[in-house]
Amino acid sequence: MNTQLPLAVQLAPELSLRDFITGNNGQLLDALARLARGEERDNLxxxxxxxxxxxxxxxxxxxxxxxxxxxxxYLPLKDLLDLPADLLRDMEQPDLLALDDVHLLAGRNDWEEALFVLFNQRRATSRPLVFSADRGPANLPLTLPDLRSRLGWGASYRVHPLDDRGRRELLRNQARSRGLIMDEQAVNWLVSHHSRDPRQLIRLMNELDQAALATKKARLTLPFVQQHLAA
Known part of the structure; x- marks a missing residue:
């Protein structure tokens, strides 16, 4: 554990590959699972x-x-960019390193250079890096063209957002994990009348879970959902 980077190891315990709604991301999930099992060493x-x-x-x-x-x-870059870029110096040691929101480094010369050095260090020891960004590597407005080219090494995947079918599956799974039964009418109403952002749907499920506990209800009917989300 890198004592300089407490944020690097604080994983949300409720988030796993097993509960990710696959949708059109089947090949990506397979690639991630192989990487986690040590069967692949290439960057993603x-x-x-x-x-x-x-x-x-x-x-x-x-x-x-x-x-x-x-x-x-796991490095959530949006939470780290106010810190010195040299905190990446010791990050060649983890077997697997994930950098989230790498597009936020664009134009930050100190961070771009630090990531360039880190990339080369880890490549020399065959330790994979996994990046996420809001666009592909070729479209990142980076100051260092060599860094842009290196980010394009390895496999690249586009993450497909959930469609309405996936959002319904998410709601059903969230209810089931809480020991609740959600009527299909309630599922359809939430998908049709509330945010399509999965994070917001999970937030709504947390509210409904609290309401169900308070009223000792195990079934989420449409009237129950409408009543408690309108309160």
Missing amino acids: YLSGPEASGKSHLLMGLCALGQEQGLHCA
């Missing part, structure tokens, strides 16, 4: 819009890798 690059599940995938990857006995680290 994930791109996709906000709320497509990139952070979930990176944290789930590290969690599975740790289960397999790997030393893994």
Whole structure:
């Protein structure tokens, strides 16, 4: 564990590859699982819009890798950019390193240079890096063209956001994990009348879970859901 980077090892315990709704991301999930099991050593690059599940995938990857006995680290760059870039100096040691939101480094010369050095260090020891960004590596407005080219080495996957069918599956799974039964009418109403962002749907499920506990209800009917989300 890198004592300089406490954020690098704070994984959300509820996020795993097992509970990620696959949708059109089957090949990507297979690639991540192989990497976590140590069957692959190449870098991976994930791109996709906000709320497509990139952070979930990176944290789930590290969690599975740790289960397999790997030393893994997850770096949420949006939380680290106010710190000195040289904190990347010692990050060549983890077996598996995931860097979330790498597009945020664009134009930050100190961070770009530090990542360039880190990339070369880890490549020399065959320790894979996994990146996420809001766009593909060729479209990153980086100051260092050599860094852009290196980010394009290895496999690149586009993360496909959930469609309505996937959102319904997410809600059913969230209810089931809480010991609740959600009527299909309630599922359809939530998908049709609330945010399509999976994070917001999970937040709504947390609210409904609290309401169900308070009222000792195990079934989430449409009237119950409408009543408690309108309160």
